[in-house]
Amino acid sequence: MSTDVKVPQAEVETEHTNGNGVKLPIYMDNHATTPMDPRVLEEMLPYFTDKFGNAASRNHSFGWAAEEGTETARERIAKLVGATTKEIIFTSGATESDNLAIKGVAEMYREKGNHIITAVTEHKAVLDTCKRLEKYGYRVTYLPVQKDGLIDLDDLKRAMDDKTILVSIMFANNEIGVLQPVAEIGKLCHERAVIFHTDATQSIGKVPVDVIKQNIDLASISGHKMYGPKGVGALYVRRKNPRVQISAIIDGGGHERGMRSGTLNVPGIVGLGKACAIALEDMPQESCRLAGLRNRLRDSIMGRLDEAFINGSMEHRLPGNLNISFAYVEGESLLMGINDIAVSSGSACTSATLEPSYVLKALGTGDDLAHSSIRFGIGRFNTEAEVDYVADRVIETVERLRELSPLYEMAKEGINLKDVKWAGEAH
């Protein structure tokens, strides 16, 4: 194929512009993934071609050039989270990092104990890893969350016993953006000599993460959630106070201090490093800008629509996250009505399992409102004009669908929907 082939337009929607100069479609699903920052791509490109060497080749300049790239990246990642370079292990992404952290600790500390504590709102990469360990004889406690999405520290204290080896609680939730009290969780763990892992995928580069101040022993990091490339991530593994050891889950050439074998994904790692460097520099002003946009979107929607409910704590929350349930409107049909905007829904219809969001259910949100939820993920490349456009489109579509909704009609007639005997309840 010749190199000047014209790349076809994305099939989602033909790009066009509305009256206010907003380019459509709008991407506002930055918890799913982020577009790569052009500065990241620029830094990566030489590592595909000129600097293609294997970072493990110690005897020639090709290997040295590649290694220089990966070691710069290691420094940048370490700096962002307050770690040292020897504590950063490269992986293929946060799912692998979660697997490595949890299975690695489980195997290494098997003689000390077999009890793991996590929470019901964790990402599947953590929950399903824990479920697998249960099959191998580990005991797992899945902590509930409070209405605001945060765990209760007293629940955590009560759950810990002398067989507890690991606590895995995410830093920020991927659906509702709530920030768990990681520093306090880490402190409780360290007081009891329990290892603390946090899936920091959504929080790294968005809010300050400091492994020392926050008492974190293991932290999962992903490239593509922070304007870096897909297919690359890292795991922070604490080396002192306490020194944490993990068993490898991928065996081979002994790369990454024996914890993760496999030739390093040099361009990806270089990209992840650059993404961290940009995030560190931009975070103070960018997090304020994002919070401003998010609050603008929230105020606009909540001010103009009745019976819209915010899911999760607003106080302890990622700056770019908003998750709202629109009563009487099903989430997937709402997404269909705003098809020039990319967001996500907790509706069953948008999931493979046909179950509504387990995260929202864990907050005590009823199934009906879980079906009606939309997650907005505002990111680095969103503008105020886009936020205003999204608010207008969401509001007009919710209003249109409510006119179509028998539930809205019944509610307006004063019928309590909870008292209705639904024919489909046996489903």
Add this chain to the structure above:
Amino acid sequence: MSYSDKVIDHYNNPRNVGSMDKSSSDVGTGLVGAPECGDVMKLQIKVNPQTNVIEDAKFKTFGCGSAIASSSLATEWVKGKTVDEALAIKNMDIVKELSLPPVKIHCSVLAEDAIRAAIGDWKKKQETGKPVAAEVK
């Protein structure tokens, strides 16, 4: 999830949206599904008591685009049919017409249920003369 053009058309231009007086003796109302399941359809028919022909049909649906399209199509199809002809509409006819993928077949089942429930309600009214639809505990 990509939708067929017909689903998109029904979603953007739903036919026969609205409500009829459910206490009227010639109106049959079917309310099926449950909010917890993510789908609720209300389908109403107005039947000519002399001919048993469905002269008008209205719907309102809480559900995904396929559920809205299935119920919108159902109202189009039942209009002009006799009650017995309408009962012959099968969910798989709706699946075919709208090219629904396997995960959306339940939407067509619900639409068929809604037609049957509406007709059942109308038939009961003809026997007892009393509305029984949308019971509230």
